[in-house]
Amino acid sequence: MEETILKTIGLGKSFLGFSAVTDVNLSVSRGSIHALIGPNGAGKTTCFNLLTKFLEPTQGQILFNGIDVTHERPAQIARRGVVRSFQISAVFPHLTVLENVRIALQRELNTEFFFWKSGASLNALNGRALELLHEVGLESFANELAANLAYGRKRALEIATTLAMEPELMLLDEPTQGMGHEDVERVTDLIQRVAKGRTILMVEHNMKVVSSIADRITVLQRGAILVEGNYQEVSNNPLVVEAYMGSHGGDSL
Template sequence: MQETILKTIGLGKTFKGFSAVTDVNLEVARGSIHTLIGPNGAGKTTCFNLLTKFLEPSSGQILFNGIDITREAPAEIARRGVIRSFQISAIFPNLTVLENVRIALQRNLGTELHFWKSGRSLERLNSRAMGFLEEVGLADFANEDAVSLAYGRKRALEIATTLAMEPELMLLDEPTQGMGHEDVERVTELIKRVAKGRTILMVEHNMKVVASIADTITVLQRGEVLAEGSYGEVSRNPLVMEAYMGSHRGEAL
């Protein structure tokens, strides 16, 4: 049986009487790809915001490696190794691809606020930064400005910067959102590749992506867990089929 890296117990969030997330019990196994899916408004991104403390839970507990992190600040949780990407690509557009990854690596030098130091002091990070770029297939773009990258490659760069933060648990929020077919395939293969030896929890709307990479799927509806299991299990669940038929107008799982 796989070890649990992240666990929630009765996790909930209310906004002025409206329950956005209710009694969510989640267990993410170390070394797995665990996906949250559900119709629009199901509470997927709210769950991510609770796990990374961009939102404060109204109820329940969050355990990471068996330690209660429910009341910790976002920066503390990030230092523990829970690193998140966002729906909108978060990169520095006017820096080069290499410089973007180097900024993420700079955290380990303890020099984030040493603005008076020469940029040359960061050149010792170039080799490691290039290693991450090679891992995501961007080594040939290292010296290009990030703004010039195609959308799919910008998401790949964001994953590279996330990897550079040395995550124990990567949270990917809609990594293929807004992509064309070719970029979706490229990023899906990238996630498969970087998942080896790592743990990934992701929100994803593209069912083909979910079917091809998820070890475990948790289905949310109206802020509650509707079903959980492998893709085969949840895709045959009558409650899940009804939820998607109603909100996606017949889109097949």
């Protein structure tokens, strides 16, 4: 039987009487790639914000490794091993690729707030930083300014900084958004590589990406779960086809 790493029970969020997310019962299996999809406005990003506590739920529970984390702060959630990337690439553009990853690793030295320490103190992190860059295919770009990276490689760098936090569960929010075909393929391959030994929950609009790497798919519509299953089950479900056809003017799954 598959072990559940993340579970929500009746999770909901209302804003001034409007229900953005309603009664979401989500179960993510350890070691899987789980995709959260749905038409625009379906509540996908709101769900992510609830899971990482950027928003407080109006109702329901969030369980991580069987522990109720519903009322914990974002920093507590991150320390437990739930680490999130965002739709917009969040790297430091005027630092090198290596320096970006070292910042994410800095907590290992417990010097985050020692502002009087020399930057040379971070050199101890170079080895691990280079290992992470190798994992995401950026080792040869270690001394390049992040601002000079192509968009797809910036997303790869962001994944490297996410990995530096040693996540048990990675939440990837639209990891291929705004990318050309080559970058989409590169990042898709990267997600598959870093998923080994980890669990990934991703919001993704590109159905080709979802079909190629997701073990399980949850479809949201109007803030509630519409259907759940593997890609074959979901793509052939009339309710899903209707939801996408109605919202995207004929886009196919």
